[in-house]
Amino acid sequence: MSDTHTDVPSIAAAALPTPVPRAEHELCPVSGLMSRIGDRWSLLVIALLAARRYRYNELHRSIEGISQRMLTRTLRALEDDGLVDRVVYPTVPPAVEYGLTPLGETLLVPLSALADWAVDHAGDIPAARSDRTDARTAGAAGKE
Amino acid sequence: MSDTHTDVPSIAAAALPTPVPRAEHELCPVSGLMSRIGDRWSLLVIALLAARRYRYNELHRSIEGISQRMLTRTLRALEDDGLVDRVVYPTVPPAVEYGLTPLGETLLVPLSALADWAVDHAGDIPAARSDRTDARTAGAAGKE
DNA sequence: CAGAATCCTTATCGATACTG
DNA sequence: CAGTATCGATAAGGATTCTG
Numbered sequence: 354m355s356d357t358h359t360d361v362p363s364i365a366a367a368a369l370p371t372p373v374p375r376a377e378h379e380l381c382p383v384s385g386l387m388s389r390i391g392d393r394w395s396l397l398v399i400a401l402l403a404a405r406r407y408r409y410n411e412l413h414r415s416i417e418g419i420s421q422r423m424l425t426r427t428l429r430a431l432e433d434d435g436l437v438d439r440v441v442y443p444t445v446p447p448a449v450e451y452g453l454t455p456l457g458e459t460l461l462v463p464l465s466a467l468a469d470w471a472v473d474h475a476g477d478i479p480a481a482r483s484d485r486t487d488a489r490t491a492g493a494a495g496k497e
Numbered sequence: 498m499s500d501t502h503t504d505v506p507s508i509a510a511a512a513l514p515t516p517v518p519r520a521e522h523e524l525c526p527v528s529g530l531m532s533r534i535g536d537r538w539s540l541l542v543i544a545l546l547a548a549r550r551y552r553y554n555e556l557h558r559s560i561e562g563i564s565q566r567m568l569t570r571t572l573r574a575l576e577d578d579g580l581v582d583r584v585v586y587p588t589v590p591p592a593v594e595y596g597l598t599p600l601g602e603t604l605l606v607p608l609s610a611l612a613d614w615a616v617d618h619a620g621d622i623p624a625a626r627s628d629r630t631d632a633r634t635a636g637a638a639g640k641e
Numbered sequence: 642c643a644g645a646a647t648c649c650t651t652a653t654c655g656a657t658a659c660t661g
Numbered sequence: 662c663a664g665t666a667t668c669g670a671t672a673a674g675g676a677t678t679c680t681g
Contacts, residue, residue: 362609365547371559378541378560382619383612391535393674397522403509409643415515416522420675425644434622446642447681456621463614465506466607468527475526477600478578537654553663564655569664590662591661 389434390464394419394427399453402437403461406452436460533578534608538563538571543597546581547605550596580604 370377378384390396397416401407407415413424428451431437436457442448453461514521522528534540541560545551551559557568572595575581580601586592597605 362547362605364544364605364609364612367544368548369544371545372561373541373545373559375562381541382615382622384537384540385622386611386615387531387535387540388537391531393528393532396528396531397517397525400508400511400513401515401517403506404512413643415517417516418519418675421644422646422676423674426674441643444642445681447644449643456618459618460614461506461508463607463610465508466610467530468508470604470607471526471530474600474603478526478529557663562655565664566656566666567654570654585663588662591664593663 389430392427394423395431396464398424398427398431399436399457399460399464402451402453402457406450409449409451412451431457533574536571538567539575540608542568542571542575543580543601543604543608546595546597546601550594553593553595556595575601 390399394416398412401412401415409424409428412428413419413421416424419427428437428439432439435454437451438454438457440450440452442450534543538560542556545556545559553568553572556572557563557565560568563571572581572583576583579598581595582598582601584594584596586594
């Protein structure tokens, strides 16, 4: 069950058909997910909602620099994806509450794994940037 | 060590300071990573390189619809992040080989977790899209 | 309070042509 | 072969104004 000894990640074992057709990667659920939560705000919104439920303006105040437009769009997109739910209390003035759906909660697990990796290797990435030896030239006849 | 019984994902346990300052999420390694590999092509390139090393035009042919410009930019970005390495063989005509770095290999693990989630719930997301009941109204006086 | 609508600036991307 | 350079189209994002 624990496959820690088999470190062949599924993504490597997938063996994509080459050439990968347009439709293949345009409709790919993985790419789709990454495009959605890979934007500027989604991940942050998810991270906040991971802790508790928020009201609209509360989120707005909690994320420095986000515009109303983008907050609304981000929330709508996440809602459309079924990751976030939206509850309207018909009071005056209206109150709207946002939170993660059960589906959204399950996403937290793999997302946390990625987050942990990013934090773990946060130092490696800038290091690699500076380390840019640019076009390292190998022995000419060395290849296969 | 193994926190499989504690299903509180690290992202939820993080408890962000609110308001989250601009610098906080702009320099956040997690958001940074997501922005980088969350674009249209990076993930696909990584997935291909996860299986084996590729030459430039080989990648170009393998990804239907990618332009030279974007392939180059994507590879450069991944290289700058230390995820991909580039080896130039000074032959004529020149041959350039791309592959994952050790760091890139380690990324495959959390990335695969996310990919597995995406594939698992690929059905749920379109389902939730259609299920859009829009602004579900709850009992008015129900809240805190 | 929670947004929708509008405008406008900027970043992104693809196609094409050219080069060592 | 493996790119770079340039250009135009498009999309993303922010600021502002207005509304139920």
